[in-house]
Amino acid sequence: MINTQLYGLIGKPVEHSLSPAIHNALFKKHKINAVYLPFEVDDLESAVKGARALGIQGLNVTMPYKERILEFLDGISDDAKVIGSVNTIVNREGKFVGYNTDGIGALKALKRFVEIKNKRILVLGAGGAGRAIAYTLSKLTEVVVLNRTERKAKELEKFGVKGEKLSKGRLEYYSSWADIVINATPIGMNEDRSPVPGELLKKNQVAFDIVYSPLETRLLMEAREAGCLTIDGLWMLVYQGAESFRLWTGIKPDVEFMRNVALEVLKNVQ
Incomplete structure (x- = not known):
């Protein structure tokens, strides 16, 4: 898989997250050569340095790092700056820019x-x-x-x-x-x-x-x-995920499709 773009989730814990299933399904649906992976992070600063070195194109950020991540970014959207919290990072030509889609x-x-x-x-x-x-x-x-x-x-x-x-x-x-x-x-x-x-x-x-x-x-x-x-919280998850996906790709995805993917995962783990 040449030139596969890498996206992911950083936080602790991350093993319960539905985001990898949702975003990988969206990449497949829209024929984008990309993969989304969960990364359980203990050292946030090192994780961000590693993401830069690997050329990761976008990240979601979850607990407990949504506020602390700000100090490791190159830019922050106006809303995220006011809120003091970031849950989405976009790699813009090597610069990590933070947004809040929650x-x-x-x-x-x-x-x-x-x-x-x-x-x-x-x-x-x-x-x-x-x-x-x-x-x-x-x-x-x-x-x-x-x-x-x-x-x-x-x-x-x-x-x-x-x-x-x-x-x-x-x-x-x-x-x-x-x-x-x-x-x-x-x-x-x-x-x-x-x-x-x-x-x-x-x-x-x-x-x-x-x-x-x-x-x-x-x-x-x-x-x-x-x-x-x-x-239920799945509605918020898919809508904030849809906004993250739009920021990364410019595509406005189908939230019904995203929710159905998530429901299938939940059904299989219960």
Whole structure:
């Protein structure tokens, strides 16, 4: 395979990721001579140097490196700079340029199912994904972020959101206040836990969990039972992945195709 372009995912852990299956299927579909590989990284600086040396054309970045990766890049998009988090790197003639597609992915996933304008949104978590989601949605409507570390929640107030320390009382209050509840934490990933007690969810709310393994987390199961509209994390994954693919190739891919690839992988691992 001459001149095969190399793309990949860096983070720790990465073995659970659906991104390799999705992007390799897209390369095949669009007849692009490229391969996407997962790289579990312990030393981020060395990994980036290695990626440069190998001429890797694009990378996705996942936990725990979305914020730290900024110091090793040659350029950062305006949105990624404001958010302080990068999940996509494009090799532009030897220069590694960082972007953030998490916010766009969450926005498009939500818009697929619900009108966002004038909706009150509660975001749980102020990590890389939570920051991107809060920043993107704050341009359209009222957003409150609750986070275990108050400082990280308060930092997001520069976006025009309200940031508060997560407490039982605030969770109860803002769960009742919100039209849309978004879990932007890892709680529920391959475990039977939810960041929001089921009794706090109410009929006609929207519950959106960015966790996609399992596809129906405990939060989404209890939300469905409460009469909420539920949106699983796979929608965000495919929409943010579609934006990454567009940045790398200039092609706007079919998200339905991407989701079906991911569902096949999930079906085979369960």
